[in-house]
Amino acid sequence: MENKHATLTAAMEDYLKAIYELQATTGTTTTTALATALNISAASATNMIKKLAELKLARHSPYRGVELTTAGEKIALEVVRHHRLIELFLHQALGIPWDEVHVEAHKLEHVLSDNLENHIADFLGDPTKDPHGDPIPSKAGIIADRERESLADGAPGARVTIQRVGAQDPARLRYLRELGIVPQARVNIVAHAPFEGPVRVRTEDGAEHALDRGLARQIWVAEKSRPKTRVHAPRKMIKGSRQ
Amino acid sequence: MENKHATLTAAMEDYLKAIYELQATTGTTTTTALATALNISAASATNMIKKLAELKLARHSPYRGVELTTAGEKIALEVVRHHRLIELFLHQALGIPWDEVHVEAHKLEHVLSDNLENHIADFLGDPTKDPHGDPIPSKAGIIADRERESLADGAPGARVTIQRVGAQDPARLRYLRELGIVPQARVNIVAHAPFEGPVRVRTEDGAEHALDRGLARQIWVAEKSRPKTRVHAPRKMIKGSRQ
């Protein structure tokens, strides 16, 4: 009765998650964008979109795009929850660096049982953010709003707290980690070079760095230093968990 | 060049593992036994056996049975290593009880990357046994010999150390845990009832229990109290890890 989505395949879960994320970041989901995100052909995407529509998990406007239904979004959020819980668990429990957790979590997210999910969430103390600062949806499917301001938006002179790093590329993540630009770090925005030039920031250690504007746009910040929802400490620390 | 088995499907890995385990426990592997173990039809088993034979991972004697080649056994041992490392990790790191780890590990074993495998083995201190006492093959594919003596074989009066519990059924595992019959526990064999009757044993707490002969045959022991290869302590303890 309730297990209708116990029958969803890993491929379907991947599609739902991808549609959700495209919707969340770019507003709409076109067939081509979805195909690109999943690294498949557009024809394959159309095919699956029609299946998901039949299952009432998505709405398909032919030639226009896709949208998740409430049911589809619920499942997408479950997959996102799995993914981010696993990322945080691997980071906290095994000390796996933040640039490696995504690819591991992607493989594990579809085979995480409810039982194991609960054990992990419990172990981590019901965390609300993953190592990149992305919000972890609650068991009930509630997810925190996205930040509105990026490093590229902050006014020169502003003192901000890094909230979320949207970059996925491991090399860029390692670079940012190197600079100390990770969630909860404080940085000063020094200046924005003109003509879409780099953004200069000063990190806590006093060093100044110039970040590509495109990269800066993927780094989300909060102006105030009010203690926003943060990554909870795990029940017990296991290993020195550097990023 | 080396990644020829990066292309193996999860189904193939399951077959190789099942053939390996049937070979190890019962000596031979028939099509029907394999099909039963994997809960599929005999026709499906034949089909896959032929595929594995083409890949030189198994030898097929039509109507007689299957056997792994050296290459096939190597892969089977890798899968077994994954499975048992995951079982131990879930048990140690998350406190998941020993009767639940098998089903979780089965889902995770096929998506464990080399990187993650190494992190886990490192975290656990390169363990040699899983929570049931089953040996964990080394990275190189070396696996400890099986015990020769079960609780059903031990002479009355013998003082033995539990080495390995072969039962898989969660209910039975919970029962044995209840009695304190877990790897490394010491028990005295009191008597064997005639006509294949129960085996009476006394556990360390002084209580006496009667075990079904079939169950006793799945509990492997060592007579001497020499410290056999044991489950290594993890690098750091995380949670009280009860069975």
Add this chain to the structure above:
DNA sequence: GTTAGAATTTAGCCAAGACTAAATTTTGAA
């Protein structure tokens, strides 16, 4: 308003891995 090019869908194909039913081989009891 046409119309070329981009985006999308349709049509048809393929491989994996399951199934059932039918054919074949092996085995063990009489």
Add this chain to the structure above:
DNA sequence: TTCAAAATTTAGTCTTGGCTAAATTCTAAC
């Protein structure tokens, strides 16, 4: 030794989820 039952294999089918090529629809530049 024979032969029926059990075990195994063969033949043919199905579903999933990819693919390419061709057809269709949308869109933006003229």
